[in-house]
Amino acid sequence: MNSAAVFAFTCPVKTNSGNKALENLPVELAGLNAVNPLVVANARAVGSKAVRTLMGAFGDSGMTLGLFEGVTEATDLGVVDHLKNICLEKKYDAFIALGGGKAADVAKVLNLAVSLKTPDARRLLPEAPVRKRLLPLVVVPAAGADGLETSQLACLSRMVFSSEWLAPALAVLDPRLARAKNGIQMAATGLAALGRAVESHISADQNPFRKAYSFAAIRFVRENLLSAVADPGNRKAALAVLNSAAMSGCAFSNAASGRLHKLGQVFYDLLGIPQGVIMGMGLPLVLEDALREGRYDLAALFQPLAGDDAFAQTPAEKRPEAALVLLNRFLEDLRSVLGKELPKSLREAGVPGYRKEEILDVLGQDEDGPYLRGVVERMADGERERKG
Amino acid sequence: MLLPDYYEFCCRVKIVAGHDALEKIPDLLIERGAKKPLVITDKGVAGAGLTDIVSRAIGDRVDAGLIADDVPPDSDLRVVNRLARLYRDNACDAIIAVGGGSVMDTAKGINIVVSENAEDLMAFSGVGALKRPLKPLIAIPTTAGTGSEVTQVAVIKDHEKHLKMAFGSYFLLPDIAILDSRMTLTMPPFITAMTGMDAMSHAVEAYYCLQKNPLSDAHSLAAVGMIYRYLPLAVKNPEDRDSRLAMAVAACLAGIAFSNSMVGLVHNLGHATGSVCGVPHGLCMAILLPYGLEYNLHKRANVMAELLLPIAGEQVYLATPPEQRAQKVVSLIRGLNENLHAITGGRHARCLQEIKDREGKPSVPRDILPQIASAALLDGASIYNPEDTDYEDNRMVLEAAWEGKPLDRTRVKKG
Amino acid sequence: MSIIKDVQSGKKPLKRAYVAIFLWFTGRAIQAAAKVDREVKKEFEKLPENFTFSLGCLPDGPWMVVGREKGVVKYLGGDSRGRPVQVRLAIKSLDAGFLILSFQESTTLATARNRLITDGEIPYALAIIRILDIVEVYLLPKLIASLAVKRYPSWWTPARKFGGRIGVYTRTLLGI
Incomplete structure (x- = not known):
């Protein structure tokens, strides 16, 4: 703990995780004083069965729910504005985002527009500070989750909204929705969670409250991601991965945006590559640099990654390097299950050279630009592959 | 996890x-x-x-x-x-x-x-x-x-x-x-000691009681380590601002853990002792904590063993065979109480018979234990305790805690 | 057509019926155990006259209500009918109620899993939980009951266990 500076931590998200978690929604909503919720879903991404499971959980509650299942990757502020008008007219008093990534982004910005009664949502500015408590938002992450669902971040129309009040009041993690479409989707969820949890766990401005979340997130990924990827029917492992994604979002909200996060974000925004895939590719590079520069507290990674016994057996000075070895082995194990589906380089990921240039241009505007551009160059044809 | x-x-x-x-x-x-x-x-x-x-x-x-x-x-x-x-x-x-x-x-x-x-x-x-x-x-x-x-x-x-x-x-x-x-800078050492042990009891009970979960666990582990390290320092050097801040943070972590995982026998008997005899809550927690661990040990040994690493560090953890780790946690917490007893010049009581009021009279006379055991049946903390408790069980634990002897674990009723 | 559909939540008639039947059964069993088992009797005697408690599912039932009337413990049906309820044990959803009453999840586990909301004076609620535990031991075969309660009372005498069980069952079914 850095005792010289004042630190703050906040996690407004309640977690309900496990068997029949969805069925508690009527009671949870009543507790939030909501009776007329709107479900916002990306039905194509999560599948119609997931939508039915969620709606079915309200059985016997006597409630009527609004359902918008048309979220797509292309949904923008224009759609949000249209939705906002309907919401104000129909007086929805809570939002339930079903699915990973985009559905949560749309629900967060929609909540902002509806709660503030913004005349034109297309003119919402990310910089404008939010000073008001918004309507309750529930996120129900499912296949394709990236961990940002529980965060205070929302990305829409290439803009990043960030405010304590945007974070959901509740995250519902249900094993029936935890199953991914395929191994690579599960891996992407786990690696996005791992990337953000790792960055928040080792960054300079430490505090034990945030560390509790990142510790649990890293350990859960390490203990469960391989089984979840190898055996798509393993609900318990899939639920654990979903848990770690939710925890990583809470830790991330309380840390400065890390380099891996920025990489993941830019590739996802421009090329639609799942953030976890890119973060997994960049993780060893960024950490190797950190190790060389002695910049971050890499030793802190070793305990959640290795478990208590290995941690105790490894001398303190060897832990940073051991953490990196363990992480690389973990990524190799994932690749041995997924093969080329989990690309090692941008070339393997099928990113053409001219698109890479676009990425480099966008990164150039970031304060970490020069460094990140270097990492992207190394990712291009797989530095590790050549070395190894 | x-x-x-x-x-x-x-x-x-x-x-x-x-x-x-x-x-x-x-x-x-x-x-x-x-x-x-x-x-x-x-x-x-x-x-x-x-x-x-x-x-x-x-x-x-x-x-x-x-x-x-x-x-x-x-x-x-x-x-x-x-x-x-x-x-x-x-x-x-x-x-x-x-x-x-x-x-x-x-x-x-x-x-x-x-x-x-x-x-x-x-x-x-x-x-x-x-x-x-x-x-x-x-x-x-x-x-x-x-x-x-x-x-x-x-x-x-x-x-x-x-x-x-x-x-x-x-x-x-x-x-x-x-x-x-x-x-907290001006808080006297013996109050620092017992309030700190109150936080310790939150962190430890949260780790073995029924509603434990990965997030309450992570908060408990962090709190347990910080309290074990910083509490003696804060009691010894009341004006050490870093220890004071560490204790405030640790107590908050422990508070988050227990309000999500709930607490058990230690709080159950502690609340009852407090209300029957009017003794400070933190002192009851300090004294009863080792007994709560011992009483539930047959159901939660593996979980309790995980507390050894944050408490004692790598050396002790490695030197203790896995099946003895839970027991080691109990003895280290007893040792912490002994240590606090020594630093406070005996004001931090180690067993119920040592608690004295302002005039120096014992606050918990032995013949009041049955009354405490009955009062404990009215306290909600028992719901979250891993093992069941009835009047006889409460009485047995209280007697041991009064004398300051380790619990005879063969006498714990196992269903 | 609006891009937002309004969806009426469905019904769960089978689960509801199952839970209702088992709540009815439990209610009658408590009434019976209060006559047969001295410990249950003692617990009830410590509760105030006209004491009433309910057990059921949120958000919309079903419920069972048991109360004391002139010293006699009675199953009062699925509705408190305006009687003030001192302790309410509410299971958070019908599905959780089904898990508990179909013995897939024991009372202890249900507590550990945060399935129940206890409303009312704590000492009374604790008495109710002790009563429910004893009734479970009577109603269920040892294999299931030992999962359902924290500590299966292996120290009960055979007379109490078997004699009591016959008494509880007969009275439950006959409603006396």
Whole structure:
């Protein structure tokens, strides 16, 4: 703990995780004083069965729910504005985002527009500070989750909204929705969670409250991601991965945006590559640099990654390097299950050279630009592959 | 790390911590649209000069001049109503509570009255009666122990009707908890010791009781390690600001853990001992903690063993065979009590028979143990204890804790 | 057509019926155990006259209500009919109620899993939980009951266990 500076931590998200978690929604909503919720879903991404499971959980509650299942990757502020008008007219008093990534982004910005009664949502500015408590938002992450669902971040129309009040009041993690479409989707969820949890766990401005979340997130990924990827029917492992994604979002909200996060974000925004895939590719590079520069507290990674016994057996000075070895082995194990589906380089990921240039241009505007551009160059044809 | 079949976890309190954390209050209030907080506290806290420190830190960017320093040690409905009137008459828009459990409870009670425009507080007792956010409440704990800055319950007593009203709701969680080392710097060593052990009992019980989950576990592990390391330092050097801050943070972590995982036998018997004999809660926790571990050891040995690493570090962990680790945790916690006993010149009691009142008379005579054992049957903490408890079990544990002898574990009834 | 559909939540008639039947059964069993078992009797005697408690599912039932009337413990049906209820044990959803009453999840586990909301004076609620535990031991075969309660009372005498069980069952079914 850095005792010289004042630190703050906040996690407004309640977690309900496990068997029949969805069925508690009527009671949870009543507790939030909501009776007329709107479900916002990306039905194509999560599948119609997931939508039915969620709606079915309200059985016997006597409630009527609004359902918008048309979220797509292309949904923008224009759609949000249209939705906002309907919401104000129909007086929805809570939002339930079903699915990973985009559905949560749309629900967060929609909540902002509806709660503030913004005349034109297309003119919402990310910089404008939010000073008001918004309507309750529930996120129900499912296949394709990236961990940002529980965060205070929302990305829409290439803009990043960030405010304590945007974070959901509740995250519902249900094993029936935890199953991914395929191994690579599960891996992407786990690696996005791992990337953000790792960055928040080792960054300079430490505090034990945030560390509790990142510790649990890293350990859960390490203990469960391989089984979840190898055996798509393993609900318990899939639920654990979903848990770690939710925890990583809470830790991330309380840390400065890390380099891996920025990489993941830019590739996802421009090329639609799942953030976890890119973060997994960049993780060893960024950490190797950190190790060389002695910049971050890499030793802190070793305990959640290795478990208590290995941690105790490894001398303190060897832990940073051991953490990196363990992480690389973990990524190799994932690749041995997924093969080329989990690309090692941008070339393997099928990113053409001219698109890479676009990425480099966008990164150039970031304060970490020069460094990140270097990492992207190394990712291009797989530095590790050549070395190894 | 164990993923339960189902769990819930929630702590919506914003935590602001540091040696100069109090200075953040004006910004935090303004962010929430508040300008005129009512500061409530008790005579002890005000007398120790702590409200002056708070006032100076707040400065004049917000109007925090209205201070009510007469909260009694036992929360009281009449006081709640009177202070609620004060709040309304002065058009306040937030509450700052400086103190321990009773001040926090009173603040939560006032907040219900002023936010819900309630005439009768009783209408909001019980679960689920509160439906919406209340006025901004900033909690500034002055002991590093109770964790009440992050709990969602409040108990208000109606002394006229002899009623105890319990309130429970996520909306009762304070909006912000400020952990500042200046608030505990003047706390005497023996009080530091017992409040610190109260926090330890929260962290440890949360780790082995029934509602444990990965997030409460992570909070417990962090708290246990910090308390074991910093508590003796804070007791030995009361003015060591870093140890004070570490203890405030650890007590808060432990508070978050136990309010999500709940507590068991230690609190069950501790509450009963406190109410029958009027002895300090923290001291009961310190004495009973090793017994709670021993009583539940046959059901939770593996889980308890995981506490050894954060408590004792790598060397001891490796040197202890896995099947002896839980037992080692028990003996280290006993050792911590011994250590605190030595540092405080014997004021930190190690067993129930050592607790003395102001005149030096024993506070817990042996013949009162049956009464405590019965009283414990009326306390809710037993629900979350891994092993069942009845009158005989309570009696057995209390006898051992009175003498200060380890529990004879062969006598624990296993179903 | 609006891009937002309004969806009426469905019904769960089978689960509801199952839970209702088992709540009815439990209610009658408590009434019976209060006559047969001295410990249950003692627990009830410590509760005030006209004491009433309910057990059921949120958000919309079903419920069972048991109360004391002139010293006699009675199953009062699925509705408190205006009687003030001192203790309410509410299971958070019908599905959780089904898990508990179909013995897939024991009372202890259900507590550990945060499935229940207890409303009312704590000492009374604890008495109710002790009563429910004893009734479970009577009603269920040892294999299931030992999962359902924290500690199966292996120290009960055979007379209490088997004699009591016959008594509880007969009275439950006959409603006396």
